[in-house]
Amino acid sequence: MKKTIDEIEKIRWERRSDLDLRVNRNTPNTQRHILVCNGTGCTSSKSPKIMEKLEQLIKEKNIENVRVIKTGCFGLCSKGPILIVRPEDTFYSLVKIEDCDEIINSHILGGQIVQRLLTKDLNGNIVNKLDELPFYKKQKRIVLKNCGLINPEDIEEYIAFDGYKALIKVLSSMSRDEVVEEVSKSGLRGRGGAGFPTGKKWSFVKAEEENQKYVVCNADEGDPGAFMDRSVLEGDPHTIIEAMTIAGYAIGANQGYIYVRAEYPIAVKRLEIAIKQARDYGLLGQNILNTEFSFDIDIRLGAGAFVCGEETALLESIEGKRGQPRLKPPYPAHSGLWGKPTLINNVETYANITQIILNGSEWYSSIGTETSKGTKVFALGGNVNNVGLVEVPMGTTLREIIYDIGGGIPNGREFKAAQTGGPSGGCIPKQYLDTQIDYESLKAIGSMMGSGGLIVMDDTKCMVNIAKFYLEFTVSESCGKCTPCRIGTKRMLEILEKICDGRGNEHDIEKLKVLADSIVKSSVCGLGQTAPNPVLSTMKYFMDEYEEHVKDHKCKAKECKNLTQIEIDPEKCKGCDLCKKSCPVQAISGEIREIHTIDQNKCIKCRTCLQACPFKAIH
């Protein structure tokens, strides 16, 4: 049933009082909501089964004042499955199906919190509430404000928390110019990587005199280790729909496309549900909210090609072709989808729009640094204690993200490097841990903002091997259109393989530099132009490792197998037998409480024992 503005406001008012206990945690309430994370991470660790079980128990026991709610990602993926009981804000982590009985009996019916399911902070103290977790303390949630708070499959929950309020404001009181102006003044820059000013992009497309224009959302999040956009789509799909509709109004388009990876089945499903609901409520389609403005959105699936994250390749793919980048200019703002003016923004960029419209550009531009406004979402992963999704104001330092929020490096290891920007970015060494993160500062130290993957690496990682890993990725994802990228990256990879195999010599380093330089200068698209970055940045900061590989034929980190032997230090070995048990090929021998040894002929150098040893006796 299509709604009028008044009807939407009525839904907001009615549902908000019903949901207030999720945000107003201090008011006494007889109602309770159990929020269960249904993001990809927690779903993989069986959270939907936990939901089923909770619902079944509530039904069996005829409990009336409790509802189980499916939500998006809470962020702390390494502790999943996670559930939160509100209003008291109890944060249960690593929940198993067997724990459901106790949660219902002890907590819901008996009022006694299940202590053993609470999380501990790094000092071993039990944390009762989500707000008290160090992981959340330094975060500021604008983009992720609804993730983990609302049921993404219920449009009315979105409406209750100010959903479609920005669209109503725009349609009823703002001119197209005013919308573009507001976005421009906010200082928002593209979150897909390059950081082009969003308002400028909107004004370019708006200025085009053409009847048919398109709005495209780039949700082809291909960076390995990045899952920010996916979490927004899974946890708060309506915010993207609302922002695209506002964009459509501002630039004068009536059709939008969301290009999303098929590898994200949950995100695709929630988007489909959200689009259908928005159409039913008259928030998409002909004459939105009884105004003159019409706009609709369709989903297009990506089929597993990294290069389709490049805007012109993405357009080719929407048109049903091989995703090969076009030459620029003309830019998509002038000639994009089917040759028409097209606005392309990334998911996270759109996720900022409704907040800018509602709270004003002044509020938004007060957050962040001089040149980079607002917040940035990072997918924190790799060798760090708290793996998950983190949103911080621009200007936060790497140290704050990795140590205060991420809880530092596990297993007593040392920080070696942080990788941002995926295959287009670089590795940031220890000396830059206190750099305030924004577009310019990251570029200055040889990396880039990228879409927001932030992978932490400890001192067991070989940087030459990491560079090789990224080159393998680029080689397999190069679209093949231009020679520097197609052949150049392949040659670079071959040299890196040679170095890691112990066949390298000093000339190889020089050759890598020359190749990298010409690939950067002569590739057609951003993927090729940035492909050598992982090599260049590791060369800049970890040249000693390259030299060690080619001169001494050694790999200090012991990752390059032809250059290493794994050994047990007889002085440190306590004979605990853990390494022997962990070895997949039975290469370790020794009686319990006696010094163990490794049979080098059997050893496959998988390094599993290194992680198993509690005394750091293996190296």
Next chain:
Amino acid sequence: MENEKCVNCAEKKLQDETRELLQKHEKRKDGLIKILEEVQSKYGYIPKVSQLEISEYLDIPLAEIYGVITFYSRFTLKPKGKYNVSICLGTACFVKGSKEILQSAKEKLGIDEGETTTDGKFSLDTTRCIGACGLAPVFTINDEVYGNSTVKKFNEVLDEYIKKD
């Protein structure tokens, strides 16, 4: 024309099914990837018979369709095994040792990435990030996700599947 294509009944069935599937789509060239997705999810690969049908329906040369299929890594021209083992090689999984798991999988199944065992039971794939980085390293067998894995755990899980039919 139709009879020439149908060399046996299995092909005829594929042809009919593809035609039925195509009826649900408009004759628009930009619908190609969507159609290929549907065929791929129905059969686990894109049979040549289906490609010919799509080519005729959308009026796109077969060579171009082949070009699109081989460009995108989700599409395959060969059937996958009954159990598709997929190792995540995203960065988060990589720094936590997923390469070792891949190596182990290759040795144990005796096949390389992208191949299927001769009995059709297992196929081996790598993937670039399924987004479960909090559980790294991760591998999947069909739709089942196994997180926080080690070479040892992988071998144990695989042994279970080897015992199965």
